[in-house]
Amino acid sequence: MALHIVAGIVQGVFMLLNIEKVQKSYPGGRPVLRDVSLTLDHGQTLALTGESGSGKSTLLNLAAALDSFDGGEITLDGTALSTLDDRGRAALRRQSVSLVFQQFNLIPSLTVAQNLSFHARLANREDTEWTAQLAERLGLSDLLARYPENLSGGQQQRVAIGRAMAPRPKLLLADEPTGNLDETASATVLDLMLSLVAEAGTALLLVTHSLDIAARLDRRAHLTGGHIA
Numbered sequence: 001m002a003l004h005i006v007a008g009i010v011q012g013v014f015m016l017l018n019i020e021k022v023q024k025s026y027p028g029g030r031p032v033l034r035d036v037s038l039t040l041d042h043g044q045t046l047a048l049t050g051e052s053g054s055g056k057s058t059l060l061n062l063a064a065a066l067d068s069f070d071g072g073e074i075t076l077d078g079t080a081l082s083t084l085d086d087r088g089r090a091a092l093r094r095q096s097v098s099l100v101f102q103q104f105n106l107i108p109s110l111t112v113a114q115n116l117s118f119h120a121r122l123a124n125r126e127d128t129e130w131t132a133q134l135a136e137r138l139g140l141s142d143l144l145a146r147y148p149e150n151l152s153g154g155q156q157q158r159v160a161i162g163r164a165m166a167p168r169p170k171l172l173l174a175d176e177p178t179g180n181l182d183e184t185a186s187a188t189v190l191d192l193m194l195s196l197v198a199e200a201g202t203a204l205l206l207v208t209h210s211l212d213i214a215a216r217l218d219r220r221a222h223l224t225g226g227h228i229a
């Protein structure tokens with residue numbers, strides 16, 4: 001018992017993300033997550049696979065402190081999410097987490113340059129040198145004055161990755177980030193994302209249907225029947 005508690009504390013404190021026996025149902029629905037446990041260490045990359053509807057996006061949203069869960073606990077960067085109210089969750093997100101989605105979700109009224117620095121500014125963590133490096137690395141230097149509607153899908157996703165990495169988050173959560181891209185753009189985006197998280201020491205939890213993509217990450221977890229297989 002004592003050993004179990006010590007192990008739990010050690011995991012809770014030192015693991016960046018500790019998901020323990022989490023349960024989640026939506027109103028009127030069957031349980032989506034029945035008993036999900038998963039840990040992610042600082043700087044580690046983990047691919048989350050599973051059938052359509054198995055709850056991958058649900059789990060990602062919980063890890064991002066975007067939604068509440070019914071049982072179990074999620075500890076992110078040393079903070080138990082069940083103890084936070086909406087404001088606390090928003091503050092923790094700003095401080096530690098960035099998200100990248102399949103639908104790039106850029107702000108249409110802002111230029112590429114403004115989109116790139118938007119989250120870092122909100123988090124009060126703007127580092128103009130790092131943002132310029134990101135633009136360069138992501139091949140966006142010549143596109144900074146453009147608006148998202150004038151970019152290809154691959155370019156938009158590169159902006160979204162730059163925006164996500166600009167605050168140097170501890171955790172990057174990516175939900176099918178290459179799902180809307182052709183093979184070439186997809187390979188470029190994945191390569192860039194993996195090299196940037198490695199450089200920044202950011203941990204990555206990436207939802208994907210692709211076993212090839214999953215094979216590129218440090219670890220793999222498969223969600224099925226409300227559990228991690």
Ligand SMILES: Nc1ncnc2c1ncn2[C@@H]1O[C@H](COP(=O)(O)OP(=O)(O)OP(=O)(O)O)[C@@H](O)[C@H]1O
Nearest residue numbers: 026027029032050051052053054055056057058059
């Ligand atoms: N906001 C919601 N309200 C009610 N049910 C929801 C909601 N979001 C998701 N669900 C349901 O929860 C289940 C899991 O959905 P989720 O999007 O997490 O799965 P997924 O594994 O990410 O699927 P996909 O691979 O198709 O994106 C599905 O049955 C879905 O219909």
